[in-house]
Amino acid sequence: xxxxVVKDLFRKQDEFGxxxxxxxxxxxxxRISKNFGxxxxxxxxxxxxxxxxxxxxxxxNFAELSKLNIAAAITATGTLVLTPDAKQPxxxxxxxxxxxxxxxxDYPLQKKRHSFEYLRTVAHLRPRTNTFSAVFRVRxxxxxxxxxxxxxxxxxxxxxxxxxASDCEGAGEMFQVTTLxxxxxxxxxxxxxxxxxxxxxxxxxxxVSGQLNVETYCMAFRxxxxxxxxxxxxxxxxxxxxxxxxxxxxxxxxxxxxxxMELAEDMLKYIINYCLENAPEEMQFFNQFIDKELLDxxxxxxxxxxxxxxxxxxxNILIEDSKAGKVKFDNKVEWGCDLQTEHERxxxxxxxxxxxxxxxxxxxxKAFYMKLNDDQKTVAAMDLLVPGVGEIIGGSQREENYDxxxxxxxxxxxxxxxxxxxxxxxxxxxxxxxxxxxxxERAVMYITGVSNIRDVLPFPRTVGTAEY
Amino acid sequence: xxxxVVKDLFRKQDEFGxxxxxxxxxxxxxRISKNFGxxxxxxxxxxxxxxxxxxxxxxxNFAELSKLNIAAAITATGTLVLTPDAKQPxxxxxxxxxxxxxxxxDYPLQKKRHSFEYLRTVAHLRPRTNTFSAVFRVRxxxxxxxxxxxxxxxxxxxxxxxxxASDCEGAGEMFQVTTLxxxxxxxxxxxxxxxxxxxxxxxxxxxVSGQLNVETYCMAFRxxxxxxxxxxxxxxxxxxxxxxxxxxxxxxxxxxxxxxMELAEDMLKYIINYCLENAPEEMQFFNQFIDKELLDxxxxxxxxxxxxxxxxxxxNILIEDSKAGKVKFDNKVEWGCDLQTEHERxxxxxxxxxxxxxxxxxxxxKAFYMKLNDDQKTVAAMDLLVPGVGEIIGGSQREENYDxxxxxxxxxxxxxxxxxxxxxxxxxxxxxxxxxxxxxERAVMYITGVSNIRDVLPFPRTVGTAEY
Numbered sequence: 001x002x003x004x005v006v007k008d009l010f011r012k013q014d015e016f017g018x019x020x021x022x023x024x025x026x027x028x029x030x031r032i033s034k035n036f037g038x039x040x041x042x043x044x045x046x047x048x049x050x051x052x053x054x055x056x057x058x059x060x061n062f063a064e065l066s067k068l069n070i071a072a073a074i075t076a077t078g079t080l081v082l083t084p085d086a087k088q089p090x091x092x093x094x095x096x097x098x099x100x101x102x103x104x105x106d107y108p109l110q111k112k113r114h115s116f117e118y119l120r121t122v123a124h125l126r127p128r129t130n131t132f133s134a135v136f137r138v139r140x141x142x143x144x145x146x147x148x149x150x151x152x153x154x155x156x157x158x159x160x161x162x163x164x165a166s167d168c169e170g171a172g173e174m175f176q177v178t179t180l181x182x183x184x185x186x187x188x189x190x191x192x193x194x195x196x197x198x199x200x201x202x203x204x205x206x207x208v209s210g211q212l213n214v215e216t217y218c219m220a221f222r223x224x225x226x227x228x229x230x231x232x233x234x235x236x237x238x239x240x241x242x243x244x245x246x247x248x249x250x251x252x253x254x255x256x257x258x259x260x261m262e263l264a265e266d267m268l269k270y271i272i273n274y275c276l277e278n279a280p281e282e283m284q285f286f287n288q289f290i291d292k293e294l295l296d297x298x299x300x301x302x303x304x305x306x307x308x309x310x311x312x313x314x315x316n317i318l319i320e321d322s323k324a325g326k327v328k329f330d331n332k333v334e335w336g337c338d339l340q341t342e343h344e345r346x347x348x349x350x351x352x353x354x355x356x357x358x359x360x361x362x363x364x365x366k367a368f369y370m371k372l373n374d375d376q377k378t379v380a381a382m383d384l385l386v387p388g389v390g391e392i393i394g395g396s397q398r399e400e401n402y403d404x405x406x407x408x409x410x411x412x413x414x415x416x417x418x419x420x421x422x423x424x425x426x427x428x429x430x431x432x433x434x435x436x437x438x439x440x441e442r443a444v445m446y447i448t449g450v451s452n453i454r455d456v457l458p459f460p461r462t463v464g465t466a467e468y
Numbered sequence: 469x470x471x472x473v474v475k476d477l478f479r480k481q482d483e484f485g486x487x488x489x490x491x492x493x494x495x496x497x498x499r500i501s502k503n504f505g506x507x508x509x510x511x512x513x514x515x516x517x518x519x520x521x522x523x524x525x526x527x528x529n530f531a532e533l534s535k536l537n538i539a540a541a542i543t544a545t546g547t548l549v550l551t552p553d554a555k556q557p558x559x560x561x562x563x564x565x566x567x568x569x570x571x572x573x574d575y576p577l578q579k580k581r582h583s584f585e586y587l588r589t590v591a592h593l594r595p596r597t598n599t600f601s602a603v604f605r606v607r608x609x610x611x612x613x614x615x616x617x618x619x620x621x622x623x624x625x626x627x628x629x630x631x632x633a634s635d636c637e638g639a640g641e642m643f644q645v646t647t648l649x650x651x652x653x654x655x656x657x658x659x660x661x662x663x664x665x666x667x668x669x670x671x672x673x674x675x676v677s678g679q680l681n682v683e684t685y686c687m688a689f690r691x692x693x694x695x696x697x698x699x700x701x702x703x704x705x706x707x708x709x710x711x712x713x714x715x716x717x718x719x720x721x722x723x724x725x726x727x728x729m730e731l732a733e734d735m736l737k738y739i740i741n742y743c744l745e746n747a748p749e750e751m752q753f754f755n756q757f758i759d760k761e762l763l764d765x766x767x768x769x770x771x772x773x774x775x776x777x778x779x780x781x782x783x784n785i786l787i788e789d790s791k792a793g794k795v796k797f798d799n800k801v802e803w804g805c806d807l808q809t810e811h812e813r814x815x816x817x818x819x820x821x822x823x824x825x826x827x828x829x830x831x832x833x834k835a836f837y838m839k840l841n842d843d844q845k846t847v848a849a850m851d852l853l854v855p856g857v858g859e860i861i862g863g864s865q866r867e868e869n870y871d872x873x874x875x876x877x878x879x880x881x882x883x884x885x886x887x888x889x890x891x892x893x894x895x896x897x898x899x900x901x902x903x904x905x906x907x908x909e910r911a912v913m914y915i916t917g918v919s920n921i922r923d924v925l926p927f928p929r930t931v932g933t934a935e936y
Binding site for chain 2: 003025026100104128132139151160163164192220222243400421458464
C-alpha cells in the first residue's frame with residue numbers, strides 16, 4: 001500500500017480530498033471524548049500536523065488508541081475530508097489505525113513549552129518539537145541552497161582535508177589528532193614527543209580553514225568552494241562560538257575584491273530567497289515565536305543593495321558619532337583597532353540600516369595572504385555586517401604577487417618552507433583572485449532568528465560538551 | 469568588460485561565433501612559429517581547451533608571449549571564429565593578450581604523461597592535468613547529485629558530529645582528539661590520564677559513523693541523510709582505504725529492508741545518470757584512458773534491475789561453483805564467514821553479471837543494531853555489490869524492538885547506559901526503519917574507473933601522510 005506524506009496533503013490538497021489514504025507518523029497531541037477523539041499527527045515531512053478523527057464505532061481498537069501517549073507511532077488509513085470552514089484545512093476520518101510503537105507518560109517532551117536550555121539536554125529528541133523541526137529543516141535547506149547556488153554557477157565543490165599536519169596561519173587554538181597512547185606517550189631522547197610513532201608520522205591537527213588548500217584548486221578550476229566542518233579549541237563560552245562548526249569558503253580566480261563582494265551579496269540573497277520560498281510555514285513560525293522583526297529584516301535584505309564603506313571611513317563615523325554623543329561604546333575606537341560587535345552592529349543597524357561591506361582594513365589586524373593595497377597600510381579585505389548579527393562573512397582579495405607575499409611572510413615570521421605549495425601558486429600562473437568564508441551556523445542563526453549557536457547545531461560541541 | 473567562460477563557448481558556440489570575447493585562463497600548451505603561434509588555453513570551467521591564435525602583426529607583445537611557459541595565466545581578447553572543418557570547433561583570433569602571471573620552464577607538470585604516483589607528490593598542482601581535472605569535477609558533480617537526489621525527495625540533511633565522546637559500536641581504530649599537552653599529560657592519582665583537564669572533560673574521538681546520531685533525526689523527520697567526513701585509524705595501506713573519507717548515510721522511518729534497497733538502487737542510478745548527462749566529456753575521457761569498459765558497465769547498471777540473493781544462497785553458490793571447479797578462491801567459503809572481495813566480485817561479475825544485493829547475513833558478522841530475522845540466526849542486512857569494485861553500499865533494517873535490542877547488546881557486552889539516547893528511540897514511538905552507508909570515495913572510484921582511493925581525494929590522508 002502506497003503511503004501518503006503529510007507534505008503532499010498540504011501542498012496538493014485538491015488531489016487528495018475525498019480519497020482514501022494511509023499515513024504514518026508520530027502523535028503530537030491526542031484528545032479523547034467518550035466515543036471519538038482527535039489525534040494531531042506529525043509525519044516529519046512537513047511542519048504542520050494532520051488531524052485524524054478516531055471514532056469508537058469505526059475502530060475495534062478505539063479503547064487501546066485512546067490510551068496512547070504523545071510520541072507514539074501509528075499508521076492510519078481513512079478518507080481525507082476537506083474542511084474549508086474549520087481551523088484545519090482537512091482531516092482524516094480513520095477507518096483503520098495500527099500502533100507501530102507506543103510511548104509512555106514519562107516522555108520527556110510533554111505538551112507544554114520547554115526552555116531551550118532544557119531541550120539541549122535532550123538533543124536526541126528536540127527535533128520532534130515545533131521550534132527545532134523548523135530550525136533543522138531550514139538548516140538543511142540552507143545547506144542545499146548553498147550547493148545549488150554554486151553548482152548552478154559552475155563552481156567545483158572541493159573537500160579540503162579535515163586532518164592537517166601543516167599548521168597554516170599559525171591559527172591559535174587547534175585540536176590535536178593522535179593515535180598515541182596518552183597513558184604512555186613515546187618520547188625522544190631529548191624528552192620531546194616521538195611523533196614518528198604517531199599515525200601520520202608527525203603532529204596533526206583538525207583544520208581551522210580550508211582556504212589555503214582550496215586556493216590550489218581555484219588555480220585549476222577557476223571557481224571553487226568548500227563546505228565542511230572546521231574546528232576551534234577556544235576556551236570561550238559564548239552564544240556565537242562552537243568548537244565544531246561548518247564553513248563555506250568560495251574562491252574565485254581572475255577576480256578582485258569587487259567580484260568577491262558581488263558573489264557574497266548574490267549568495268546571501270539567494271539562500272534567503274530559497275528559504276522564504278521553500279519554507280514559508282517555518283519562516284512564519286520564526287517570525288511569530290523567535291523574532292518578530294525577522295521577515296521584515298530578511299525581505300529588506302533581499303530587496304536592498306548592500307552598502308559599502310572603507311574601514312577608515314567607518315572608524316571616522318564611529319569616532320564622530322561618539323563625540324557628538326549619538327552613541328556610547330564600551331570599547332573605544334581608533335584607527336588600527338579591530339571593530340567589535342557593538343561597532344559593527346551600530347554601523348549596519350543605525351548608520352547604514354542595511355547589510356554593509358567594510359573594506360580595506362589595516363594590514364596588522366588581517367591575515368598574511370590578503371592583498372596589500374597601494375597605500376602599503378591597508379589590505380583588500382572585506383567583512384560583511386548584517387543587522388541583528390554583525391559580521392557574517394569575512395573575505396579578501398589574495399596577494400598574488402610572489403615577492404610581496406614572501407616579504408609579508410617574513411614580517412610575520414612565517415617560514416617559506418612551510419608554505420611552499422602555496423607559493424607555487426604565485427610561481428606558476430598567478431592571477432588576481434579572491435574568496436571569503438561564511439560561517440554556516442551564523443547564516444542559520446541569521447535566517448532563523450535563533451540567537452544561540454547551540455540551538456542550530458544538531459549535537460553542539462563546546463567546552464566540556466561532546467554528548468551523543 | 470564581461471569575461472566569457474570556455475564552457476559557454478563549447479555549450480553554446482552558435483551564440484559566440486564571430487563575436488568579440490575576452491577569456492582568462494592558463495596555458496596548457498603553446499606552439500610558436502615565426503610570425504604566429506597557437507595557445508591551448510584552459511580556463512578551469514570546462515574539460516577542453518580553447519585554441520587561441522596569436523600573430524606578430526596583430527600583437528605588440530608577440531615576442532614576449534612566444535616565450536611563455538606552460539601554466540602561465542593570460543587574458544585574451546579577440547574574435548571567436550567557428551572552424552567547422554578543423555580539429556577544434558572554433559578558435560580565438562587574439563587582438564590583445566595580457567599576461568596575468570608567468571610560469572617557468574621548471575613547472576612540475578610539463579607536456580608529457582606523468583605517473584599517478586608522481587602526481588600524488590604534487591597534489592596541489594595535479595587538478596591542472598586532464599585526468600585530475602576530470603576526476604575532481606566529476607567528484608563535485610557526484611556530491612551535488614547526491615544532495616539533489618535526497619532533497620528532491622524531501623530528505624533532511626543532518627550534520628552529525630565529527631568529534632564524539634560516545635564510543636559507539638566500539639568501532640575499532642579511532643583517532644583521539646585532545647587539547648592536552650602531550651609533552652606533559654596530566655595524570656590522576658592512579659596514574660591514568662586526567663581527562664577532566666581535556667577540552668571536553670572526557671576522552672573524545674573522531675567519528676567513525678553518524679548512523680546512531682542520525683537515527684534520532686530520522687525519528688523526527690522520517691527521511692534524513694548525512695554527508696560528512698568519517699575517520700578510521702587503521703594501519704592498512706591498500707588502494708581502497710584512507711584514514712579520512714566522506715560518507716553518506718540515509719535513514720528512513722516506517723520502512724523496511726526492501727524500501728532500503730529500492731532507495732539505494734534509485735540513488736546509485738540517479739548519480740550515474742547525472743554524471744553521464746552533465747560530464748559527457750569527462751566520462752568519455754575516463755572510458756578512453758582509465759577503463760575501456762567503464763561506459764558499458766555504467767550504462768548497463770543504469771538500465772538493469774539489480775539482482776537479489778540471500779547470504780545463505782550466495783554461500784551455497786560459491787561452495788557449489790568451487791566444488792565444480794568453475795572458480796578457485798584464495799579464501800575458503802563456509803556459512804558464517806564474511807565474504808571477501810574475491811567472492812563478492814565473482815558473484816556480481818560472473819554469476820549475476822549486474823549489481824547484486826546480498827541480504828540476511830549471519831548476525832555474528834554484523835552490527836548489534838541490525839534487525840534480527842525470525843530465524844534468530846540472521847539479520848535484515850544488505851550489501852550492494854557492483855561489478856569491478858565489490859561492496860559499495862552496506863545497510864540494514866534496524867532493530868526497532870526495545871527488548872530484542874537490549875538482549876542483543878547484552879550478548880555483545882555493550883552497556884545500556886552508553887546507549888540510553890539510542891534506546892529512547894525504541895521507548896518513544898519506535899517503528900520499522902532502515903538505512904545504509906555509501907562510501908563517497910568508493911562511489912567516485914566506481915563512476916570514474918580510478919582504482920586508487922588516493923587519486924579521488926584532493927589531499928589524501930593515509931598512514932604517514934597528511935601533507936598540505
